[in-house]
Amino acid sequence: MTVIRVKGIKRYRSKGHWYVYHRQTGKRIEAKFGTAAFFNELAVLDAKRNPPSALPGTLGMLFESYRASQDFTRLRDRTRKSYREMMDILQPLDPMPLVELTSPFIAKLRDKIAVERGRRTANYIMAVISVAAVHGVEMGFMASNPVKGVRRVRPDRDAPRANRPWTQEERVAVLDGLPAHLRPPVALAMFTGLRKGDILALRRDAMREGMIWRKTGKTGQQAGMSAGPP
DSSP states (O other): OOOOOOTTEEEEEETTEEEEEETTTOOEEOSOTTSHHHHHHHHHHHHHHSOOOOOTTBHHHHHHHHHTSHHHHTSOHHHHHHHHHHHHHTGGGTTSBGGGOOHHHHHHHHHHHHHHHOHHHHHHHHHHHHHHHHHHHHHTSOSSOTTTTOOOOOOOTTSOOSSOOOOHHHHHHHHHHSOTTTHHHHHHHHHHOOOHHHHHTOOGGGEETTEEEEEOTTTOOEEEEEOOOO
16 A cells, blocks of 8 residues: 655644645645645645746835845835735736836836826835835945935825815714714824824823923824913
């Protein structure tokens, strides 16, 4: 009898049936154990868990190197997640040689993404490529940052204004209608302009001698601002 030993799987028997799961991903392997279909399915799961390294001198290699750098790992979790999402959008370009990543190419890519995904995504992708390119210049992968000098996509002149300022009457109505536990954070947002994450992290002792002191989530700097009468 032939014995097949396969690494990276877990087997369970329930009601007379064997079930096989991929250990690292937890995914169940549907194909019958030991068949060609089984090993094909296993190989696909292994590849998803351990993707191959990007080719040297390519955009994929640049992103891979940047994600392993301290500049990236020191970012907030939310920022890293957003950066990865932008890199995932660009994944089809991973094999592209860095020498072809020029300013004209960035401009064409910007316009294409703006049409397909909108202005904000196009500008965000440009920002992610730019920070990765700065890393690439420092590491000697690139001679310059191709995003530098390429304009961002501007909003349409006729587009309605998003997030217009509230009127005084609206501000009063909102604060009066809020439950007690929401009034402090909303009032802080209204009168200080702090980010949501910074507001929710404030403690009572952040108010000292007429000033609000906090450590900003984006830059990690200690900053103080005058607390007005409201």
